[in-house]
Amino acid sequence: MNNPANEASLAGGPAKTHHHDVPHHESHDAHDEHDHYNPGFWSKYVFSTDHKMIGMQYLVTGLIFLFLGFVMVILMRYQLAYPGKQIPFVGLWLQDIVGKAFMPGGVMAPDFYNSLGAMHGTVMIFLGVVPVAFAAFGNYVVPLQIGAPDMSFPKLNMASYWSFFLGGVLMMASFFMPGGTAKGGWTSYAPLSVIGDMPGTLGIPMTWPIALTGQSIWLISMVFLITSSLLGSVNFITTIIQLRAPGMTWMRMPFFCWAMLVTAYILLLAFPPLEAAAVMQLMDRVFHTSFFSPDGLVVNGLPLAKSGGGSVLLWQHLFWFLGHPEVYVLILPGIGIVAEIISNNTRKPLWSYKSLVYSAVSVGILSFVVWAHHMYLTGMGQKVAAFFQTTTVLISVPSVIIVTALLISYWGGSIRFNTPMCFATAWLPMFGIGGLTGIPLAFNSIVLQLHDTYYVIGHFHYVVAPGTLFAIFAGIYYWFPKATGRKMSEFWGKIHFFGSLICMNGIFMPMFLQGMAGMHRRWYDGGASYELAKPVLHLNVAITMAAFGLMIFQLPFIWNFFSSIFIGKKCGDNPWNATTLEWNTPTPPPHGNFTKPVAAYRGPNEYSVPGAPRDFSPQWEPNI
Amino acid sequence: MEIPYTVTARPDTGLYSAKIGIWLFLASEVMLFGGLFSSYVFLRMGATPGLWPHGLLNVPVGTMNTAILILSSVTVVMAWASLKMRKFNMYRLYMAITILCGIIFLAVKLGYEYPDKFHHFGAYIKPEAVEKYERYLGNEHMAKKGLAPRYEITGHLEGETEDHFLVLLDPINANPTDPANDRPHFIPRGRPGEAQWQTFEAAEKAGKKEEAEKLEHELIEKNLLAEVKKEDVRWASAFEPKHSSFFAVYFTITGLHGLHVLGGILIFLYFLFPGAALYKKNPEHLANRIEVAGLFWHFVDLVWIFAFPIFYLL
Numbered sequence: 001m002n003n004p005a006n007e008a009s010l011a012g013g014p015a016k017t018h019h020h021d022v023p024h025h026e027s028h029d030a031h032d033e034h035d036h037y038n039p040g041f042w043s044k045y046v047f048s049t050d051h052k053m054i055g056m057q058y059l060v061t062g063l064i065f066l067f068l069g070f071v072m073v074i075l076m077r078y079q080l081a082y083p084g085k086q087i088p089f090v091g092l093w094l095q096d097i098v099g100k101a102f103m104p105g106g107v108m109a110p111d112f113y114n115s116l117g118a119m120h121g122t123v124m125i126f127l128g129v130v131p132v133a134f135a136a137f138g139n140y141v142v143p144l145q146i147g148a149p150d151m152s153f154p155k156l157n158m159a160s161y162w163s164f165f166l167g168g169v170l171m172m173a174s175f176f177m178p179g180g181t182a183k184g185g186w187t188s189y190a191p192l193s194v195i196g197d198m199p200g201t202l203g204i205p206m207t208w209p210i211a212l213t214g215q216s217i218w219l220i221s222m223v224f225l226i227t228s229s230l231l232g233s234v235n236f237i238t239t240i241i242q243l244r245a246p247g248m249t250w251m252r253m254p255f256f257c258w259a260m261l262v263t264a265y266i267l268l269l270a271f272p273p274l275e276a277a278a279v280m281q282l283m284d285r286v287f288h289t290s291f292f293s294p295d296g297l298v299v300n301g302l303p304l305a306k307s308g309g310g311s312v313l314l315w316q317h318l319f320w321f322l323g324h325p326e327v328y329v330l331i332l333p334g335i336g337i338v339a340e341i342i343s344n345n346t347r348k349p350l351w352s353y354k355s356l357v358y359s360a361v362s363v364g365i366l367s368f369v370v371w372a373h374h375m376y377l378t379g380m381g382q383k384v385a386a387f388f389q390t391t392t393v394l395i396s397v398p399s400v401i402i403v404t405a406l407l408i409s410y411w412g413g414s415i416r417f418n419t420p421m422c423f424a425t426a427w428l429p430m431f432g433i434g435g436l437t438g439i440p441l442a443f444n445s446i447v448l449q450l451h452d453t454y455y456v457i458g459h460f461h462y463v464v465a466p467g468t469l470f471a472i473f474a475g476i477y478y479w480f481p482k483a484t485g486r487k488m489s490e491f492w493g494k495i496h497f498f499g500s501l502i503c504m505n506g507i508f509m510p511m512f513l514q515g516m517a518g519m520h521r522r523w524y525d526g527g528a529s530y531e532l533a534k535p536v537l538h539l540n541v542a543i544t545m546a547a548f549g550l551m552i553f554q555l556p557f558i559w560n561f562f563s564s565i566f567i568g569k570k571c572g573d574n575p576w577n578a579t580t581l582e583w584n585t586p587t588p589p590p591h592g593n594f595t596k597p598v599a600a601y602r603g604p605n606e607y608s609v610p611g612a613p614r615d616f617s618p619q620w621e622p623n624i
Numbered sequence: 625m626e627i628p629y630t631v632t633a634r635p636d637t638g639l640y641s642a643k644i645g646i647w648l649f650l651a652s653e654v655m656l657f658g659g660l661f662s663s664y665v666f667l668r669m670g671a672t673p674g675l676w677p678h679g680l681l682n683v684p685v686g687t688m689n690t691a692i693l694i695l696s697s698v699t700v701v702m703a704w705a706s707l708k709m710r711k712f713n714m715y716r717l718y719m720a721i722t723i724l725c726g727i728i729f730l731a732v733k734l735g736y737e738y739p740d741k742f743h744h745f746g747a748y749i750k751p752e753a754v755e756k757y758e759r760y761l762g763n764e765h766m767a768k769k770g771l772a773p774r775y776e777i778t779g780h781l782e783g784e785t786e787d788h789f790l791v792l793l794d795p796i797n798a799n800p801t802d803p804a805n806d807r808p809h810f811i812p813r814g815r816p817g818e819a820q821w822q823t824f825e826a827a828e829k830a831g832k833k834e835e836a837e838k839l840e841h842e843l844i845e846k847n848l849l850a851e852v853k854k855e856d857v858r859w860a861s862a863f864e865p866k867h868s869s870f871f872a873v874y875f876t877i878t879g880l881h882g883l884h885v886l887g888g889i890l891i892f893l894y895f896l897f898p899g900a901a902l903y904k905k906n907p908e909h910l911a912n913r914i915e916v917a918g919l920f921w922h923f924v925d926l927v928w929i930f931a932f933p934i935f936y937l938l
Contacts, residue, residue: 149625152641234648242629242641268652276659280876287865289872291663295672307748307859309675309869314666318659592625 049154050591054161055140056483059476061161062132065168066469069123070554072116074547079108080526081544101203102180111202113524114183115214119171121186122218125326126225127168129468133333134267135164135232137475138260140483142236144582144589145254147245147598152238160231167224174217179204182218185522187323190292190315194284195299210286219278219285226275233264240264245581247600251357252619254580254604255343255350258357259336262364263329270325270368277318284310291315313378320371328367330464331431332360334471335402338424341478342406343605344578345421346413347615350605352405359398359405366395376444377451385444392442399435403428419493423474426501430470434462437512452522455515458508466504473500473557480561481575485587486568492560499553506546510539577616580604584620631909646916650923657927660877664934667869674772677870679808680744680863685737686936689729690928696725697925700892700918707911712903715914719896722921726889733882741863741871745781747789753856760793760850762800769806777852779815781862789852789860792817798847810937817848874935881931884924891917 091106
């Protein structure tokens with residue numbers, strides 16, 4: 001890390017022309033930092049301001065949260081397949097942890113099912129996928145790909161991680177509060193979220209502060225997470241605008257960076273309204289205001305002692321104003337990762353790079369005007385519904401362009417099916433299924449039948465689970481050699497891939513059938529007490545088995561991930577023969593990233609250029 | 625390692641990084657306050673006619689606070705300009721004025737405006753009991769004028785028993801048919817029964833029971849004091865966030881705005897004292913920082929420019 005040979009070149013790079021304008025103290029500070037860059041354990045691994053270390057922190061923390069979210073849903077799946085049965089192995093142990101009220105005799109109580117449901121959604125989206133897909137890959141890869149020494153604001157970057165960390169820990173801590181975690185789903189719909197989890201119910205002592213009940217902690221923790229994403233997105237956008245290396249023009253930027261740029265804009269602008277909503281719901285809970293409590297609300301047969309005058313639809317509008325763009329936050333980084341890997345492994349430029357870029361930007365803009373398609377059945381009115389139906393159908397156009405362009409990129413390529421490429425290739429049909437099953441949901445007449453059924457669950461899980469998660473896996477396999485200097489095992493990778501592919505489809509495909517049969521997504525017994533669910537009830541067991549299978553097939557990945565750090569096959573700086581700038585750094589990249597001045601001389605995916613000496617022409621190599 | 629463009633501008637964008645950063649941050653803040661202001665619009669549009677309060681805030685004081693904030697926006701620019709001209713003492717002067725303005729704003733808000741509201745009380749009468757309180761509400765008069773009906777009796781809560789509230793009435797409920805009360809007043813007026821109430825309290829304190837009873841009776845007779853039965857009340861509270869949607873959104877937006885003012889003051893205090901040491905090393909860097917902090921301060925000012933009319937005037 002502390003290589004004196006790097007010294008001169010590190011100060012160079014994009015800054016070089018301005019180096020002399022920088023007043024003395026600046027270079028002095030930087031000099032100090034640079035000369036003695038030999039941080040101790042704490043500032044190197046824990047309170048690091050290096051974008052790569054922060055990326056790793058996000059990755060590890062995010063993967064842990066993904067695992068926790070997965071465990072939660074496994075418990076729920078057991079309850080759905082075998083309602084009212086004691087959960088084997090862990091049931092009694094859970095009873096000790098979360099209390100008799102929630103796991104009586106190792107059997108899941110409805111309130112605990114609701115808690116797990118709410119936490120599964122929250123953890124997976126806000127603590128798992130966004131931190132891994134956006135923050136981890138973004139932090140690690142974006143500055144490298146644009147040829148920057150670090151992010152624009154390294155300290156903000158650290159603050160962003162720790163704000164996320166605090167939010168996550170707080171969210172998990174609510175499991176151990178009286179009354180347990182929030183039970184309102186990841187959407188926290190008012191008015192139930194406002195009146196639920198109150199002292200005096202669910203065994204919460206009357207004297208317990210409302211601010212420390214499950215739902216309130218959910219809201220407070222969201223404020224931390226929103227702060228984190230705000231700091232992160234400001235940092236990403238500024239970095240991409242300001243720190244691109246010489247020659248790295250907008251249309252020479254790897255598509256992954258474009259995807260990250262659009263994602264950062266969405267996070268920047270869509271999250272704050274949820275923060276506003278969270279503040280208002282917190283006011284409703286702690287100070288008994290009525291933002292989301294309408295007139296004449298009756299709870300347990302008694303009129304609610306509140307001023308009234310609020311609106312439950314207001315919460316839904318503010319929530320979905322974040323909630324829908326959030327979906328694109330989940331998928332756009334995945335699209336970016338997959339695009340890089342497809343281009344690299346087909347040894348071809350991306351088909352119509354520009355249409356990919358324009359589509360991603362269009363998706364980002366349109367994502368702000370589709371939110372109310374989640375609210376067709378709320379009685380918000382036909383005219384409003386018609387507007388949002390139109391915009392929702394519109395947004396499928398750029399999405400289809402993206403998938404099509406990526407698909408055509410395979411045409412005539414000499415494809416290397418290594419593990420990242422397998423995941424990237426599987427991503428196409430998986431995201432395709434997820435996207436296409438969403439189109440019916442854009443139409444408000446069809447939503448009459450499908451609203452809140454397992455069809456919806458199947459649809460968005462296809463986008464996020466075999467969609468984004470496969471992209472995340474692809475990204476981990478792809479950039480692992482850059483971060484560690486060793487490749488992950490292809491053998492375990494392939495087992496992981498095929499097992500996951502089969503199990504993912506085993507889980508989510510039957511959900512479409514259940515949903516179309518009318519099975520409701522919030523049934524705690526999986527539909528056992530509903531006559532209409534009888535014909536599709538057996539699928540519950542199949543889905544649960546597939547979920548167990550998915551868990552088992554993640555074991556090779558965990559083994560592969562950790563063992564490859566030590567015993568993986570050693571590789572050079574550019575093991576995939578890739579063209580983007582991150583492969584021009586030493587492996588692993590040192591503090592400051594590039595050891596020599598870096599510049600981009602051509603587009604990002606120049607593979608198999610006719611007349612070129614090799615089948616890849618890296619961005620950093622000058623034209624001969 | 626050195627991050628480029630922290631002080632100097634990148635040639636092709638013409639900006640140093642922090643300036644882009646603060647504009648992005650402000651864009652995000654616009655969405656945050658935009659969410660709150662849209663909630664205000666949403667709630668107000670959905671409010672039952674007559675249930676959105678008017679004229680409960682002190683407009684002269686609010687106007688003064690507006691002027692103070694605008695003044696501070698000017699002085700922060702002057703502070704920045706002084707740095708650009710390398711006049712360090714002027715910078716300190718203007719920065720101190722800016723901070724002082726911020727502190728006065730907060731002091732007025734927290735020391736006078738909020739507590740004044742917390743001491744105010746309102747009781748919403750159930751629609752079916754409204755007629756019983758006609759002498760305080762004057763709805764016949766309102767209907768004649770084509771105005772929305774009144775449901776609320778406001779004033780100072782002087783006492784509360786098991787079955788009623790004792791309210792020293794605001795002018796609007798003391799003289800409900802006075803045409804001067806048809807529209808909200810920008811300048812708050814004292815309660816007409818205030819002086820008599822104090823005499824009554826003095827009498828009660830002195831133990832003159834008969835005189836006190838007589839005075840109280842007189843107050844009620846003259847429509848200055850009201851006994852509001854709890855069974856007729858739909859909802860009653862001090863002017864706290866829980867009082868109504870109006871106060872809920874008022875306290876939320878002004879509270880969040882107040883936190884922003886506080887944040888700005890802390891940042892400026894830092895740049896006035898420890899942060900100013902940067903001037904000796906690199907005055908341009910300090911000027912950049914003041915520019916960025918100043919942009920934030922202008923935004924805080926702008927939020928108030930929106931908040932003032934929607935709460936005080938409309």
